[in-house]
Amino acid sequence: MRWFKRVAITLSSGPSSDRYVAIAAVLAVFAARAQGNEPTLPPTHQHGVATLTVVLQGQRLAFEFESPAVNLTGFERAPQSEAEQRAASYAKGQLQQAPRLFITSPGANCRLFSGKVDEPTWVPDADHHDYRARYVFQCQQPQRLRTIDVQLINQLVPGTKLQTQVLVGNERQSVELSAGRITVKIPQ
Numbered sequence: 001m002r003w004f005k006r007v008a009i010t011l012s013s014g015p016s017s018d019r020y021v022a023i024a025a026v027l028a029v030f031a032a033r034a035q036g037n038e039p040t041l042p043p044t045h046q047h048g049v050a051t052l053t054v055v056l057q058g059q060r061l062a063f064e065f066e067s068p069a070v071n072l073t074g075f076e077r078a079p080q081s082e083a084e085q086r087a088a089s090y091a092k093g094q095l096q097q098a099p100r101l102f103i104t105s106p107g108a109n110c111r112l113f114s115g116k117v118d119e120p121t122w123v124p125d126a127d128h129h130d131y132r133a134r135y136v137f138q139c140q141q142p143q144r145l146r147t148i149d150v151q152l153i154n155q156l157v158p159g160t161k162l163q164t165q166v167l168v169g170n171e172r173q174s175v176e177l178s179a180g181r182i183t184v185k186i187p188q
Contacts (some may be wrong), residue, residue: 004179035070045082049161052177054184055143056168061137063111064104065095065152069120069129071160078122091131094155098135101152105186107144110137148184153177 037086050067073090079085088167095101095117104110113136120129140146153162164184171187 005136018047030182031037045135048159049163050156052150052162052164054164054166056139056142056147056186059139059142060113061104061139061142061145063133063137065131065135065158066134067160069131071156072131074157076127078124078126078129078173088119088122091155092117095119095131095133095178098133101150101155102135103149103151104135104139105144105146105148106136107141108146109140110142111139112136140187145186147186150177150182150184153179153182 002027046068048071050065050071053064054060055062069077069088069091072095073079073084073087075084075087079088086124096115098112098115109152115135116133122129128175150162150164154161156162158179160178164175164182166173166175166186168187173187175181175184176185
């Protein structure tokens with residue numbers, strides 16, 4: 001049920017184009033459930049683990065990323081020094097460069113359509129802070145999308161795993177990415 005709440009939040013708060021992608025993701029999840037392949041998501045806040053959901057629906061390629069701050073900055077409490085402030089700013093800056101984070105098959109001709117990065121609010125006494133990001137690409141030739149090199153993994157603290165769910169039509173796959181494995185193959 002947790003995944004449904006996350007999608008509901010996306011539907012109520014995202015721009016209209018993001019809502020359509022989120023609706024497509026919900027429909028893909030329901031289709032997978034009907035076939036007995038319900039997606040399994042890791043806990044929403046686990047150090048050393050980040051999540052990425054990739055949805056290809058028509059010409060829209062959407063990514064949703066979520067990670068504890070510690071996986072990007074090396075700390076999770078509110079930044080206390082100038083170096084920590086720079087690390088937090090750097091993490092946000094890197095997440096704002098979606099075309100460098102997701103390298104798609106050249107023949108698919110995918111271009112960034114929209115993106116949003118939610119950085120932690122850095123509440124001083126809070127134990128958990130998370131980064132969230134959503135990106136939508138427009139692909140002129142989606143049938144030519146074979147792979148995505150997820151360079152995002154290189155922005156994470158070494159050793160962090162990126163649990164990735166890929167939804168394309170009725171197809172779903174799960175893959176764990178790490179520094180040595182950054183390529184996602186798109187189901188055809």
